Amino acid sequence: MKKNIAIIMGGFSSEFEISLKSGQVVYETLDQAKYSPHRVHIFKNKWVYVDPNNQEHAIDKNDFSATVDGIKITFDCVFNAIHGTPGEDGFMQGYLELLSIPQTSCNMYQAALTFNKRDCLSTLKPYGIKTAESFYVNLGDAIDEDAIIAKVGLPCFVKANKAGSSFGISKVYKREDFNKALEVAFKEDDEVIIESFLDGVEVSVGVITYKGEVTVLPITEIVSNNDFFDYQAKYLGESQEITPARLTEEQEEQVRTVAKRVYEVLKMKGFSRSEFIFKDGEPHLLEVNTVPGMTKASILPQQAASAGISLADLFGNAIDECLKN
Structure with missing residues (x-):
């Protein structure tokens, strides 16, 4: 009997449109001989099941079900395609775990940790993972530009601590540009991480659990036409x-x-895509993404294709792995 798969997409952050595209690709690609895919849109003001005719039906949050024409639909597994909150920061993982519904991304703690750049990098440093020099600022803090520059130098990057898709990030060359960069970052989050500029080759590395084995996918080199790998570079070609x-x-x-x-130190499962820059011949970690883009043009699907893994296989494997566990 085919498994009912809820593909959750949307979310509460600036990444919701990208998430809708990722989720739609999963919906269109899943092997319908094995799975019965269903779209579920998660927004602050509504959680809805979207039927094949694009009609919306309210999700009952008590058990994550939908009722259509008097028939109750429940789900065997959730494919998580929400970038940003609440799908990439642990909230949906915790909710689904309480309901004993398997889901394809990492567990709640790992999601919360990796979504917080400051905490994730701090956790990994004792394991010998190299990172950029960093300085932390919270909303309302007094800004000591001299101390920041002394720690990270110029140019540097000012980033929203909990955001993705390069929202809330600026490259700062001059002291007088700090305030504007902080304004941009604080629009996305009330915590900011300021990092030294690493001048070197940038790469993205996908790691997944594939057929029971932790598998590193072919590596992608990032060459931005812009000053750094910003939103336009990521999504506008x-x-x-x-x-x-x-x-x-x-x-x-x-x-x-x-x-x-x-991946192993953090006890990950499902998808991950880590970003690195080579400095002095060694890879320095920038961040870890646990719900990476899933469109045909997205980096991790490109890497899977290079490894001979089709989109249908990539998505189906994620479902099979979470059902197995």
Whole structure:
């Protein structure tokens, strides 16, 4: 009997439109001989099941079900395609765990930890994972620009601590640009991380659990046409994403080893995509994404294709792994 799969998409953050695209691709791609896919839109003001005729039906949050024409629909598994809150920061994971509904992304704690850049990098440093120099600022703090510059130097990056898709990020070259950069970051989050500029090759490394094994996918090199890998570079074609990356064998082995170690140290499951920049010949971790983009043009699906894994196989494997566990 086919499994009912709820594909959750949308969310509460600036990434909701990207999430809707990812979720729609999953919906259209899942093998309907094995699964019965269902779209569920999650927004602050409504949770709705969207039927094949695009009609909306309220989700009963007591058991995460929908009733259509008098028939109650329940779900065997949830495919999580929500980028940002509440799908990438642990809230949906915790809710679904309480209901004993399996879901394809990492568990609640891992989601909350990796979504918080400051906490994630701090957790990994004792394991020898190299990162940029950083300085933390919270909304309402007095801004000591001298102390910031002394710690991270110029240029540097000012980032919203809990945001994705390069929302709330600015590259700062001059002291007088700090206030504007902080305004941009604080629109997305009340915590900010300021990091030193790492001048080197940037790569993205997908790690998944595939057929029971932790698997590092072919590496993607990021070459932005802009000043850094911003929203336009990520989603509007203003970058080159080269898979496999143009790395030496030594560089490739280094970053594969570190990315796998990050996945295992954090006790991850499901999808992850980690971003690194090589500095002084060694990969430095920028961040870990646990609900990466799932459109055909997204980086992790490109990496899977390079490894000979189709989208249908990639998505189906994620469902099979979470049902198995």
